[in-house]
Amino acid sequence: MRPAMDEQRHRAALWFRELRDRITAAFEALEDRAPGDAPAGRFEVTPTERADNGGGGIMSVMRGGRAFEKVGVNWSEVHGTLAPRAQAAMAARGVPGMEDDPRFWASGISLVAHMRNPHAPAVHMNTRMFWTPRAWWFGGGSDLNPCIEYADDTAHFHNTLRDACLPHGAEYYDRFKAWADEYFFIPHRGRARGVGGIFYDDLNTGDWEADFAFTRDVGAAFLPAFLPLAEARMTQAFDDTDRDTQLIHRGLYAEYNLVYDRGTKFGLETGHNADAVLMSLPPLAKWV
Template sequence: MSDPFDTRKDRAARWFRSLRDDITAAFEALEDSQSTGPFADRPAGRFEMAETRRQSEDGSDAGGGLMSVMRGGRVFEKVGVNVSTVHGRLGPRAQAAMAARGVPGMAEDPRFWASGISLVAHMQNPHTPAVHMNTRMFWTPHAWWFGGGADLNPCIDYAEDTAHFHSVLAAACDAHDPGYYTRFKSWADEYFFVPHRGRARGVGGIFYDDLNTGDWEADFAFTQSVGRAFLPAFVPVTERRRDTVWDDGDKDRQLVHRGLYAEYNLVYDRGTKFGLETGHDANAVLMSLPPMAKWV
């Protein structure tokens, strides 16, 4: 008997792929339009794509995805936009993590399916903030949910950039539930905090997980709104800052901030831990790491 969620899984996976296509096209357009600055003489950056595969413990196919990475562009120093759809059986550690999140029955039936998009951009100009975005759907025979969000990570803060980014995300949230933005902004402030440094890794955004209101269509629609909000939240900030003159001190500040970003992703990020523990392509999982970083 077919899984009644098969159609919904397919819809979600196709949506994440279409969002990936929209974002990569928009980022390549930014590269094409960059005609000034120290990197303007370079060829416009283009995404290099590679298929990724996940193998289960017995060596059988367990899905995969598409890794799209642009390096050394005019605007983007490194940006990755990954999509994946994977499935299989969760190991003991992952089962325990699911149980801790209130998912029953994982020991008896540890099957899972997950699909999503994950994006991290590290910029050439230190005045242009790095950014992260992801949205995903997770399914087990016992529960399903959506998660994701976006957060801005400037090394040089501009209040108007932060205000714009948050206002677009707030509008996306308010269209679905007037309480979502306050709730998910607070969650982001807590989640994207680096305890061993005693500070946030950026200026926040929104973050949500385990979203299951009981209405799959409504939760999927909200997740789509979060994905659609990303480009209007981030692209205007990039266009505002990409021609700002910078010096060696600005670049040094950017590299130190990237070190903070790398520490967070390697030590605390749930997605990094889940990807490595479930056998997904390590290069795709670690795509979020910056090309260069510095520690003082």
């Protein structure tokens, strides 16, 4: 591997770790501001390792908070050899050389938040870098998943992501919004799992610095896109009907993540800690 790529991988992993630290601190600060007599929630931090492969990460999960009913913010830096199913999937996506050389390296941050108040939207965000001996790329995005939608919240979330995309290409937001609308769709339910956001994968324009800068901006946009919504809604009154709506929507979210989510499949097939991979699942859900 070229020394330059060693340095680039190190920079990417460090950025994802720093973003993880920034977000967990902001979420704990929101817990301190949230109403309620119970103690403010705090993250339980657990190191993770990959079975029979290299690397690991940090799993950070908060349960039973004032604002967050469950939230996970995971960081990882892993390497090794892809299992046959994962190798075949990469080859089918056209990754150069994957048929002959299954070595890989990957680092990223993955976040899912399920809020206590049904008026506050659930949210997902991840950004990552992936490397093989003959290719590298970035991927990620962020999408909002309210069980009770507010048009102003949806507009704020999308406008913040649009502003993050604009310096990198006039077409980036429209292109990656359309990709999110397609990717976060649940075919067996015939509907989207939320109100969308942006999603991108296999991003390699040939300019590593430019693609890394875009990925950093996507990650940095998350807190200003989401935190004002969570703070505004966490004090809103709700009733049993609202809670029922929330639990049913969470069932929809769980179906998507278990059946279709690419990251869930990759994590389980490459031997990463199952609790870390499945931290996106809600603490409670309902099906009718």
